[in-house]
Amino acid sequence: MGLDELELAEKPAIEIFRDLGYDYASSTELSTSRPTTSEVVLKDRLRDQVKLINPDLPEDAREEAIRHLTSTQSPNLLEDNQELHQQLVDGVQVEYEQDGEQVGRFVQPIDFENPENNDWLVTTQFTVQVGDNPRRKPDLVVFLNGLPIGVLEFKNPTDPKATLENAYDQVNSRYRNDISPLFRYNEVIGLADLNESRIGCLDAGWQWYRPWRYIEQEEMDARICPDKKSFFEGCSTKNAS
Numbered sequence: 587m588g589l590d591e592l593e594l595a596e597k598p599a600i601e602i603f604r605d606l607g608y609d610y611a612s613s614t615e616l617s618t619s620r621p622t623t624s625e626v627v628l629k630d631r632l633r634d635q636v637k638l639i640n641p642d643l644p645e646d647a648r649e650e651a652i653r654h655l656t657s658t659q660s661p662n663l664l665e666d667n668q669e670l671h672q673q674l675v676d677g678v679q680v681e682y683e684q685d686g687e688q689v690g691r692f693v694q695p696i697d698f699e700n701p702e703n704n705d706w707l708v709t710t711q712f713t714v715q716v717g718d719n720p721r722r723k724p725d726l727v728v729f730l731n732g733l734p735i736g737v738l739e740f741k742n743p744t745d746p747k748a749t750l751e752n753a754y755d756q757v758n759s760r761y762r763n764d765i766s767p768l769f770r771y772n773e774v775i776g777l778a779d780l781n782e783s784r785i786g787c788l789d790a791g792w793q794w795y796r797p798w799r800y801i802e803q804e805e806m807d808a809r810i811c812p813d814k815k816s817f818f819e820g821c822s823t824k825n826a827s
Contacts, residue, residue, distance in 0.1 A: 595741070600710065609705075613723075616712075619732075624714070624717070626714060627656055631729070631731060631732030632656075632733060633648075633732075635731035636648050639696070648693060651695070663788070664788060664789050667772060671773070677694045679692055680692075706728075707730075712734075714768055716764065716766070719763075722765045724737050724738070724739060725739050726738040728774075737775050741777075750778075754784075754786075762788075772787070775787060775788065775790075784797055
């Protein structure tokens with residue numbers, strides 16, 4: 587990543603996320619939460635939040651839910667992603683013994699009723715390497731309760747050869763093939779430079795990536811153009827989950 591990309595795209599994005607109430611940590615700072623660069627889930631944060639959101643459930647039940655969330659559901663990435671999406675929305679079904687009987691419950695990994703009860707985090711240059719595949723560093727990754735739900739790729743706006751379609755290819759070809767575990771929990775993929783931004787999802791074709799046009803607030807931010815403001819503040823607000 588060049589200096590222009592850092593100064594013109596990445597740093598302003600971090601500021602906006604901070605304004606929205608997200609925490610920021612560098613990839614280096616998160617290294618203690620990851621035993622290896624192949625690990626894409628911040629398990630300590632996930633465990634803390636699952637306990638916070640489900641305080642009435644026994645630890646064994648919460649741990650079973652975490653094991654299920656961090657285990658592959660299907661060898662097909664898209665099917666795996668869809669299954670995990672359902673569990674993020676509906677909860678993870680577990681069974682445990684209570685008063686001598688088997689009890690079935692749903693463990694909620696996300697608190698949708700109270701967004702502030704969740705752990706919102708962004709990081710930059712998040713290094714991931716799976717096996718012998720090339721090491722990749724997505725520009726910005728969004729974590730919700732320790733799960734990587736968003737990937738944003740920035741392009742240097744001063745380089746005429748660096749287009750959003752190039753960014754699309756970077757994410758949906760190189761990243762998808764080389765660091766596919768990062769996309770198991772993916773809910774949104776963003777592409778942006780200083781002047782334009784688009785939003786899409788896993789396995790969506792380039793033609794389906796579109797600008798995010800709606801935000802609740804009407805004020806314009808002088809740091810960014812309206813299109814980019816809509817992109818970050820519209821689709822990244824905590825209530826958007």
